[in-house]
Amino acid sequence: MSHQDPVPDEPKKETDSKQDARNLSRRWFLVKLGVAFNAAVGLAVTVPVLGYLLGPVKKHGYRSWISLGAMGTFPAGETRLAEFMNPSGHPWDGMTAKTACWVRHVSEEKFQVFAINCAHLGCPVRWFAQSQLFLCPCHGGAYYADGSQAAGPPERGLFEYPYKVVNGELMIDAGQMPTLANEARLYQIDGKDSKPCVG
């Protein structure tokens, strides 16, 4: 490539005379040895640094069962905003330690707990009891009361947390921001991922 490149080369400095070529090669050997030594040290240091950098990346480490409070605080037939503290936070998280979610009490011990994040790009969806819709303020994603996609850009329904009722308390399995890529995938609502109907 360079032989075709007409940009003039930098003016070359006269190299040392050849009389101590032997010494030169010995010095070059020492330089190369030094570089190799530093490369080895560098590699040895890089590995733990990478480990440090990738520290937050955990495959299964962030979810746990969290209480949303007594079942009675969620009247049957209604959808209410609830909030919980992230289980793996830091003391300096401030108010960002909180996460909100929508709890739909269907009947008795049957619930649906939706992530606040729109399945499109994660903005906080709002519930409108009058029209029984969740609406997203960012790009206008709309979902029905059961979380299924109603209109707008989302390609699926709202993310749903697994839940259980223990001693009258509503617990959800949560702890990480729901996205389309969560390894511990949240429930898929609109059936895209569910098994195809047989028969």
Place this chain on the structure above:
Amino acid sequence: MRRLKEIYEWVNRRVQLQDFVVEETTHPVPRKTASWWYVFGSASFTLLIFQVFTGILLALVYVPSAGHAWNSLQVLNHQLPLGWFLRAMHGWGSNFMVAVVLIHMAQVFLFGAYKFPRELTWTVGVFLLLLTLGMAFTGQVLRFDQDAFWGLGIGASMLARVPWIGGWLVQFMLGGPTIAGATLTRFFALHVFIIPGMLLALVGLHVWMVLKLGINEWPMPGRVVRRSTYIQEYKELVRKDGIPFVPDAVWKDIVFSGAILLAVAVCAFYFGPFGPSGMPDPSIIQTVPKPDFFFLWIYSILAFLPPSLETPFMLIVPVLAVAILVFLPFYAGEGEKHWSRRPVAVLAVMVIAIAWGTLTHLGTYTPWSPHMSAWSSDPVPVEYLEHRTPLERQGAVVFQNKQCRDCHALGGVGGMRGPALDDVATRLTEDQMIRQVLQGGGNMPAYGKQLSPAETTALVRFLDTLHPSGQPAAEDTSQQHGHAPQPASP
């Protein structure tokens, strides 16, 4: 005075920079490049230095902690004397810097400056643009208000779409499973150490290459760049018609840089600092997150992509766009430089500018978003209620109560997600309206489960009154036929 000169010479004998600086600054440049078109690069550099200084001054007070960042901005805005002015200058400096860098890029592109032998100067410049945008985005994150918080959510949601490793990337970006303290410290490090370090290093390289290869000459139609002859021609041009950069050309750079800094200060003084908007409490959902001005176009694109295309678009197009910019000089390194001989280049700049402007404009009023409070704050225009039956008026109540208004405007007020309904009766028959309301479709949710039959009837009766007085409501032709008088028999 003589004493000062002695000190200077004493220092210079030790530092020995004078010859180098004099040689580099007084090097000859082609006469026509001493032009007001050639001032944007130096202005970008001035703004970068300005941003470094104002940024350091803000860092004296700002607390990069999720629990305190927002409050420290309140202190800057309201308690510390002139803290608001420093924030405003840094914020406006950022906007000006992005703008001037973009103008600089458009100018060197239209002047063919990326062609041989300045290919690498252009490529480094492309990365400087990306780093500048990176500074703008991470700076917006440090504001750590609701826009920043949910903006990070949008970023994470986009990153999550990367196949296989999306989930890991999200945790890597956020520094954990959620947007919280670890996220802010990461973006702080990016904004004040990593990206500025890279910016300064690459700017050094960029300017070095400009000095070594010479400033791009003023393009002339018919003066064609050829690898074999260009260097010689350029040398000849500079030899025959060159002027020293300092002072013959540099005074315009200095004046323009001063004007830009003055503009930043004036904007900062009159318009004040940007935000912070509401505090970053994820349980406050009464929020309409929006990115800063220079990212509005992306926000708009994301509203218009069909769902099936969205993920490939997000992942492929940015990579492709950067690749095109980076490899442009290697594809078109020779040939005409003058814009009048490069129609495709001019067209490309125009198309990009118009598309960018349109998308940014749309992003300022987001017609795709429902107006969340229209149903309770914008009343039905009185004239739409006059001379209506009780049932039709009941329909107007249903219309408001069921939040139809959030997406449909009446009398020019309300959401713009769906069509305005002032003359809906001329477009749809009663039956068509019932179908549309109950089953939805065309990006409208189905209201079949949310409306009782009585509500539906009232609503549709009301909608059927919405037509201009001189224009009748649409009617089903089959029903019309039933009412039509029998044709007289011959």
